[in-house]
Amino acid sequence: MNKVFIVEDEDKIREELITLLNRYGYETEFSKDFKNIVEDILKADPSLVLLDINLPYYDGYYICREIRKQSNIPIMVVTSRDSEIDELMSMNLGADDFVTKPYNTQILLARISSLLRRSYSKSESEVYQFKSLKYNLSTSEAEYEGSTIELTKNESKILYTLIKNKEKIVSRDDIMKSLWQSNEFVDDNTLTVNINRLRKKLEEIGAEGYLQTKRGQGYILL
Incomplete structure (x- = not known):
């Protein structure tokens, strides 16, 4: 089962994401300890990270950069910011996809599935x-x-x-x-x-x- 680590500080949005992803067969994990969020993500070893940009303590850009120093976990940035600069910064820091809020849940699920497929469907011996x-x-x-x-x-x-x-x-x-x-x-x-x-x-x-x-x-x- 694919595990998705949700980095979202708004309780209502996080709970909605957990319910949605669990319904469609994903295991979910999250942390409210945003000071140590990078360590928590790496320890959880998820299949994919859903990462908000506007967060307490560290913003999503910092978290993305720190994860990339140690791991190639697929990262999907999910944010209410919708400028091209935010998308550019996310990609430059190693994010694999960028989704803006409010999003269509079916499209979000399709993007998650597509990213997981691209990331893990390769032959182990290539x-x-x-x-x-x-x-x-x-x-x-x-x-x-x-x-x-x-x-x-x-x-x-x-x-x-x-x-x-x-x-x-x-x-x-x-x-x-x-x-x-x-x-x-x-x-x-x-x-x-x-x-x-x-x-x-x-x-x-x-x-x-x-x-x-x-x-x-x-x-x-x-």
């Missing part, structure tokens, strides 16, 4: 290799000559797209589509941030010069 660089799809890890580093979900999707097209230029539009299914709400800055983070992580394990920018065309693994 390892891709290009030269000395290895990418493990099931663990979201990159390995180079014995050194391994964990990738965020966005970094993982970018490397997956590039390593499947090794030695071929992949356009920015194609990478953005692989990240969020559509490039409609993703701007160039969002992709650039994720590309730079991925390149830095690859360099940290010694894979320097692998991820190259082809100005005006896209990116390539060489």
Whole structure:
């Protein structure tokens, strides 16, 4: 059974979410200790986190960033804020999806199901290799000559797209589509941030010069 950890400070909304998710077969967990919420989430080891932005003590951006330092748990931001800046910030910090309140409950359930399917339906043995660089799809890890580093979900999707097209230029539009299914709400800055983070992580394990920018065309693994 998939477990959803709900990070929501409004009791009424949280209880409605618990009732809804339990009715549709999900196990739910939550905490009111927002000072230690990151530790509680990681300890619970959920399948997915539903994360509000406006919270006491720490906001959702901080929580998202701290979770991403230690885990690739799928994170769906659920918030009353509906600006593109909030969506952009959420994605840049490693969130996997963004839903605004008030939401249609059936659409929310469909988005949760879709995110879980995307996150966990991959084969456990899918390892891709290009030269000395290895990418493990099931663990979201990159390995180079014995050194391994964990990738965020966005970094993982970018490397997956590039390593499947090794030695071929992949356009920015194609990478953005692989990240969020559509490039409609993703701007160039969002992709650039994720590309730079991925390149830095690859360099940290010694894979320097692998991820190259082809100005005006896209990116390539060489």
